[in-house]
Amino acid sequence: MPLLQFLPEGFALPPLPYLIALAVGLGVVAVGATSRDLAVDRRHVVAFVPWILAGSCAHALYVVDALPALLRPLGGTPAVYATVAVGAGLTWLAADAAVDAETTPQVLGYVGLAAVVPTCATGIAVGLSRGTFSPLWSTVALGVSLAVGAAAWALLTRLVPRVEHTGRVGLLALLAHAVDGVSTAVGVDVLGFGERTPLSRYIIEFAAGLPTEPLLGSGWLFVLVKLALVGGVVVLFADLMEEDPREGSLLLGVVAAVGLGPGAHNLLLFAIA
Numbered sequence: 001m002p003l004l005q006f007l008p009e010g011f012a013l014p015p016l017p018y019l020i021a022l023a024v025g026l027g028v029v030a031v032g033a034t035s036r037d038l039a040v041d042r043r044h045v046v047a048f049v050p051w052i053l054a055g056s057c058a059h060a061l062y063v064v065d066a067l068p069a070l071l072r073p074l075g076g077t078p079a080v081y082a083t084v085a086v087g088a089g090l091t092w093l094a095a096d097a098a099v100d101a102e103t104t105p106q107v108l109g110y111v112g113l114a115a116v117v118p119t120c121a122t123g124i125a126v127g128l129s130r131g132t133f134s135p136l137w138s139t140v141a142l143g144v145s146l147a148v149g150a151a152a153w154a155l156l157t158r159l160v161p162r163v164e165h166t167g168r169v170g171l172l173a174l175l176a177h178a179v180d181g182v183s184t185a186v187g188v189d190v191l192g193f194g195e196r197t198p199l200s201r202y203i204i205e206f207a208a209g210l211p212t213e214p215l216l217g218s219g220w221l222f223v224l225v226k227l228a229l230v231g232g233v234v235v236l237f238a239d240l241m242e243e244d245p246r247e248g249s250l251l252l253g254v255v256a257a258v259g260l261g262p263g264a265h266n267l268l269l270f271a272i273a
Contacts, residue, residue, distance in 0.1 A: 014073035022074075022082040029089030036096055040246045043105035045169050045253035048088060050112030052257050055084035056264035057119040063265075064273050066126045081261075088112065120268060127272030138271040141186040142179065145263070149178030152227050160235050165242045169249055170234045173256040174227065179263030181226040185219025187266055197262075230255065 013019055061067045062075030074083045088108065095107035127133030153174050156163050163170055187193035188204055195201040203225055208218035233255055241248035 011077050014076060014079040018073040018079065022079060022086060025086035025090070026082060029086060029093065032093040033089065036093065038092065038096055039101055039104075040250045040253075041105075042167055042169050042245075042249055044092075044108065045249050045256065046172065047105040047109035047112065048253060048257070049172070049260065050109060050116045051084050051088040052260050053264050054112060054116035054119050055080050056261050057116060057123050057268050058083070059261075059265050060123055060268040060272065061119070061126065063269060064123075064126060066122070087115065123268050123272050130272075133272055135271040137186055137190055138183075138267040141183045141270070142267055144186075145179040145182040146175065148182060148223070148227070149175035152178065152231060156231050156234065160238070162238045162242075163234050165238045166234055166248070166252060167241070169241070169252045169256065170238070173230055173234055173252055173259065176256045176263060177226045177230040177259035178223070180259040180266070181219075181223035181263075183263050183266035183270070185217065185223055187270060188219045189217035191270055193266075193270070226259070230259065 014022070058067065058071075058075045059077070059080045062072060062080070067075045073079060091111045092104070092108050095104045095111075099107055124133060149171075153171050156174070166173075184195060184200065184204075188195060195204055200222060203222045204218050207213065207216075207221035210221075212220070234252070237248050237252050237255075241252070
């Protein structure tokens, strides 16, 4: 089917009981968020970062077949996205009911940290036990990503000063997609990994056919395309962030998550596989 051509490899719904549980969980979160009219600002978006990282680590464990059988259906694509959304959403609702508005983002972030630390530590332990733990290229990719993302932010704020209205959420979006782009390039050009998302794979294959391939490899174009697209999105949302910080923060947070999730997954997978 044509639609399936645009889905990443490995895309599969979990078994029906898990699917029902996730659907109910998402419904509870949606109803709760609507009824409580949850506040959303830059602090909440940043507080979601550990949750995104926890989901990325869980999916990496899924890929290397290291999740317990009971949890494995929650770690695949797209179940892991729903799992993180339910966990973070329920935590957000509970924090909103239990503490004041100023403390809610802190609680959300700390609980996320409590989830990401053991999940990623398990991944490292799996790599060590299997003798496959090698963090060199993950460390290089992370360092290059941060440098590229920071440079892209500096250039963007100079060319379009109003993007500073997006603050750390705009910066997070650029850094997140820099991590995804650079880690993908390292995985393809250095480590021999394949790209599972069809559109991304087409860009990489196109670059592989250019005369620059022997010198630059095939992943550089993917990095540039990602940063250009995200930079354009940040520019578009700059005015919205000033006019409606709530909606702007939420939308840019989603943009950041779309990059940070796959990027963090790549880094851990490269290190343990």
